[in-house]
Amino acid sequence: MAAPTQVRTAHYIGGTFTEPDAASGSAERLDVVNPATEQVIASVPVGTDADADAAVRAAAAAFPAWAATPLAERVAAVGRINDGLRARAEELAATITAEVGTPISFAKAVQVTNPVGITAGVLDEIAHGALDPVEVGNSTIVREPIGVVAAITPWNFPLQQMVAKVTPALAAGCTVVLKPSEVAPLTAGLLAAIIDEAGLPAGVFNLVHGTGPVVGEALAAHPLVDMVSFTGSTRAGRRVAAVGAETVKRVSLELGGKSASVVLDDADLVRAVKITVANCFMNNGQACSALTRLLVPADRHDEAVAAAVAAAAKYQPGDPTQDTTRIGPSVTAAQRDRVIDYIRKGVDEGATLAHGGPDPVEGTGFYVRPTVFGGVREDMTIAQEEIFGPVLAVLPYTDEADAIRIANGTQYGLAAGVFGGDAERAYAVAGKLRAGQVDVNGARFNTKAPFGGFKQSGNGREFGRYGLEEFTEVKSIQR
Structure with missing residues (x-):
């Protein structure tokens, strides 16, 4: 089975799909292999430190205006993204099956359905006041977007783990740089196309393909990144936490299990x-x-x-x-x-x-x-x-x-x-x-209940109100 023809395989930086060329010195590509047929079905660019930096700077430039955008407008934009997920459910399921090997019945019933439910759950929590100010004595407690979020995601549930980070972060007012797994990047290309069609301002969402040791490391270390949300192995999570600690950024980890x-x-x-x-x-x-x-x-x-x-x-x-x-x-x-x-x-x-x-x-x-x-x-x-x-x-x-x-x-x-x-x-x-x-x-x-681990399975939570709150800072204003 070939990959669907409409999948984009480029980076998405500052509102534009960008294919590196030989003149930039970064024309290397990673093959995407169908695990059932062992055939190469596509390739994606190998991102560099420079690509990661460009994406972060685009996100940082877009953050002030996006954070100041009325919540209702951000919610509407995320709602359009969820509409896009629903509209392209068949294509998303086929793509996940092609690049991950997930049985198509499971891809349809879980791999695509869960992300739609996760996003709907986040929007429902907002509708029920999850981001509303709270009065405590003479203080008003407000939640503000944390800033630029680097989302680093795995290959096993590619759409679910991307959506669990991207849509609540965007709804909260953050801007995002997504680094999907290099093993299963095609689903990320579809998500980028859906977000592009949703009409978000340039730089609010960005996508950089590549490897963890290069792009992932660059994002975790970048001084303009305010938070890293990582899902992957416990070993890789330890590295992300160590690198992120150098700039005292928030690091949320969803790691291994037994x-x-x-x-x-x-x-x-x-x-x-x-x-x-x-x-x-x-x-x-x-x-x-x-x-x-x-x-x-x-x-x-x-x-x-x-x-x-x-x-x-x-x-x-x-x-x-x-x-x-x-x-x-x-x-x-x-x-x-x-x-x-x-x-x-x-x-x-x-x-x-x-x-x-x-x-x-x-x-x-x-x-x-x-x-x-x-x-x-x-x-x-x-x-x-x-x-x-x-x-x-x-x-x-x-x-x-x-x-x-x-x-x-x-x-x-x-x-x-x-x-x-x-x-x-x-x-x-x-x-x-x-x-x-x-x-x-x-x-x-x-999909509305908090998901995350104890001990070396990580810290932080995803889904619903608890996942939304991960992407916010808490401020108290005294009167």
Whole structure:
């Protein structure tokens, strides 16, 4: 499947799509590879420090006027962006499938639908007074836009993570420089075209393609950038935080996860396992919040593994453009090899390989066999490190306290799940888990609820009122 013909592959700086040329000394390009076909479907320019600087300066120049624009006008502009997302939903979904390998059904139902819901949620919060002044004694508390925001986003949920940063920042009165993942930049080109069509003033939104070590580093270090909002690996997030600290800018981080699904002894085990497997394997296993550790009572471990194997057997790797496909390829050959290395490490460290394994999937594409491990100890690599692939680890526990201890026993704290027959008991266990978002009995994802992590899963929140507030400064005016 080729990339849609209308995707723009240029930088977008100061209201203009800009293609570098050889005369500028920055004509190098990055190929975009379809992970299912292994074919190059497009290329984008490799941004430089100079490109990042030009975008930041355009955003800084545009900030005073945009911040002073009446809130109602900013809200209307963001509303036009959301209308554009809706109008181009099919093209966006096809583009995400082409460059990420996400099954088209998931791309339509989640990868495009969630961003629309996120933006609608932000606008709804504004309509209900999220940015209104608050009176506290003799003080008026106001929220003002923080300034120039550098948004650095990942490849796994490209549109969702861009929109979760860009639209609330714009609505709050900030100007933005977006650096999308170089692995999946085409969705960003579509978003830039949609924003261009929405008619924002030049410089309010800017896009620079390129790599993290060059463009990302330049944005994090730039003295005119007031805030960096970053989503990616914990390792890269540490670097962004360190660079941003040099200029004492705000840094919001949404990082890795190793989320636990805690199945209590009174839960419907089969249902809990099915939901956990679906969550673990969503987006080809490439989700930071995926429930990758299944914690079950020790005396039901074998039953849980059998249920997980039965559920996993329904996830056959296939062509992501087909509506019936439930799991597609890893995003790159390097990512596929990384996941396979983790599977081998699980075997080497003594976990029981119950389903799947490290053997290559025959044919074209960067596919990994959906894998289930039983008998996993909490100190094993596959129980501690983020794999970012369709690999489920089943861990036995002795009692409720042991389950909570194991669930909290990693460096991460992004998400978790709890399943139990007694809903109040399950809710109480959820309250003891050190994670930013916990689902009880398979509750559905809420695009208005705050999303973000504890511990090394990051800081700050996205979505809804809490995500909007990230892009503001708080000022008190005494009378």
